Amino acid sequence: MKAYTQYLTFNTKEKYEFINITSEVGEALKKSGIKEGLCLVNAMHITASVFINDDEGGLHQDFIIWLEKLAPFGKDKYKHNLTGEDNGDAHLKRTIMGREVVVAITGGKLDFGPWEQIFYGEFDGQRKKRVLVKIIGE
Amino acid sequence: MKAYTQYLTFNTKEKYEFINITSEVGEALKKSGIKEGLCLVNAMHITASVFINDDEGGLHQDFIIWLEKLAPFGKDKYKHNLTGEDNGDAHLKRTIMGREVVVAITGGKLDFGPWEQIFYGEFDGQRKKRVLVKIIGE
Amino acid sequence: MKAYTQYLTFNTKEKYEFINITSEVGEALKKSGIKEGLCLVNAMHITASVFINDDEGGLHQDFIIWLEKLAPFGKDKYKHNLTGEDNGDAHLKRTIMGREVVVAITGGKLDFGPWEQIFYGEFDGQRKKRVLVKIIGE
Numbered sequence: 234m235k236a237y238t239q240y241l242t243f244n245t246k247e248k249y250e251f252i253n254i255t256s257e258v259g260e261a262l263k264k265s266g267i268k269e270g271l272c273l274v275n276a277m278h279i280t281a282s283v284f285i286n287d288d289e290g291g292l293h294q295d296f297i298i299w300l301e302k303l304a305p306f307g308k309d310k311y312k313h314n315l316t317g318e319d320n321g322d323a324h325l326k327r328t329i330m331g332r333e334v335v336v337a338i339t340g341g342k343l344d345f346g347p348w349e350q351i352f353y354g355e356f357d358g359q360r361k362k363r364v365l366v367k368i369i370g371e
Numbered sequence: 372m373k374a375y376t377q378y379l380t381f382n383t384k385e386k387y388e389f390i391n392i393t394s395e396v397g398e399a400l401k402k403s404g405i406k407e408g409l410c411l412v413n414a415m416h417i418t419a420s421v422f423i424n425d426d427e428g429g430l431h432q433d434f435i436i437w438l439e440k441l442a443p444f445g446k447d448k449y450k451h452n453l454t455g456e457d458n459g460d461a462h463l464k465r466t467i468m469g470r471e472v473v474v475a476i477t478g479g480k481l482d483f484g485p486w487e488q489i490f491y492g493e494f495d496g497q498r499k500k501r502v503l504v505k506i507i508g509e
Numbered sequence: 510m511k512a513y514t515q516y517l518t519f520n521t522k523e524k525y526e527f528i529n530i531t532s533e534v535g536e537a538l539k540k541s542g543i544k545e546g547l548c549l550v551n552a553m554h555i556t557a558s559v560f561i562n563d564d565e566g567g568l569h570q571d572f573i574i575w576l577e578k579l580a581p582f583g584k585d586k587y588k589h590n591l592t593g594e595d596n597g598d599a600h601l602k603r604t605i606m607g608r609e610v611v612v613a614i615t616g617g618k619l620d621f622g623p624w625e626q627i628f629y630g631e632f633d634g635q636r637k638k639r640v641l642v643k644i645i646g647e
Contacts, residue, residue: 234372234510234647236545238615269374270507271411273547273611277622279562285470286417286462291450295459296466299442304575312567321571324562328606330466332561335411335473335611337505339376344503346415365620367613369546369646370507371372372510407512408645409549423608424555424600429588433597437580468604473549473611475643477514482641484553508645509510
């Protein structure tokens with residue numbers, strides 16, 4: 234069994250931002266030399282997500298509007314913010330979108346359906362954060 | 372390390388539908404010959420889910436009603452639908468229910484609690500879609 | 510490839526409760542002797558979650574208040590409760606928080622960002638329930 238580890242770093246311009254990281258994960262897979270196995274991709278910070286969906290700008294706006302409805306930003310809306318933070322909403326938003334994805338590796342490729350793309354989802358950005366890519370297999 | 376890959380195909384009669392796929396995944400596991408490892412089961416389409424919960428019809432109706440409240444269907448409700456689609460809601464519904472599950476394989480079996488069953492969740496059906504089963508281990 | 514399996518048992522005092530299980534999972538990892546691989550941690554019951562977030566009490570209260578808004582408790586609110594149960598809401602709450610996490614193992618450690626902690630999330634407690642820890646790697 235082989236294992237390969239890579240850390241990706243992001244520092245978004247915006248507070249909320251979605252970044253397509255499919256090609257970075259594909260590059261990591263190539264470096265790993267693994268042909269059959271599993272690939273974990275996860276946010277290492279708890280106000281960010283990694284998720285799989287469509288690379289369509291309208292949909293991404295829909296996600297942002299929807300998350301704002303389900304878990305609105307607001308300094309005085311969350312007990313977590315009594316610690317001095319203002320990102321209580323971001324912890325909830327990331328919970329909806331998910332921390333991680335696990336992707337099958339088949340024949341040396343990310344084994345994806347026609348529209349699947351991997352995104353980094355930032356909900357409290359404008360500072361350095363990391364994503365972990367871990368691939369195991371043979 | 373062994374790896375086994377199988378694709379399941381679904382074409383639901385209804386727009387929304389939940390299908391218990393536990394026995395199909397169990398069959399894939401038998402064919403794999405793997406006794407200890409991990410099994411990934413994921414929707415390959417971005418308006419469908421794979422999730423684990425109870426095989427109880429009332430609960431499934433509760434899920435549908437609840438998802439309709441959280442992310443209602445509506446051609447004019449989502450920017451994604453400006454592309455000509457009408458399935459913006461389905462992308463959000465699938466996000467709540469999840470893309471994938473990872474199941475432990477122990478002693479040649481899906482290592483499940485008493486009520487755990489694997490479901491395919493369709494939110495934009497009546498056309499052909501695939502689910503991936505990937506098992507790695509020994 | 511090595512595989513290691515451990516079951517953790519919980520019987521919470523409260524109906525809703527979050528328990529930090531990071532050290533239990535770390536102990537399982539030590540016993541496994543695995544240095545590089547993947548660690549699956551999942552609730553074996555369908556009204557409970559395993560999730561990763563911050564160990565901050567205010568945030569945990571925010572989660573509970575938020576989940577109660579998204580999927581309120583109520584004997585007469587869910588078709589599932591026509592079976593005699595009163596935990597329809599708990600099935601939905603667990604869906605938001607997630608069934609499982611997959612964690613990378615790097616250099617014999619849980620490969621975590623600065624604030625990542627693993628929690629057991631109980632939404633229908635005061636009875637015995639199990640969590641599965643499955644680690645594969647080398």
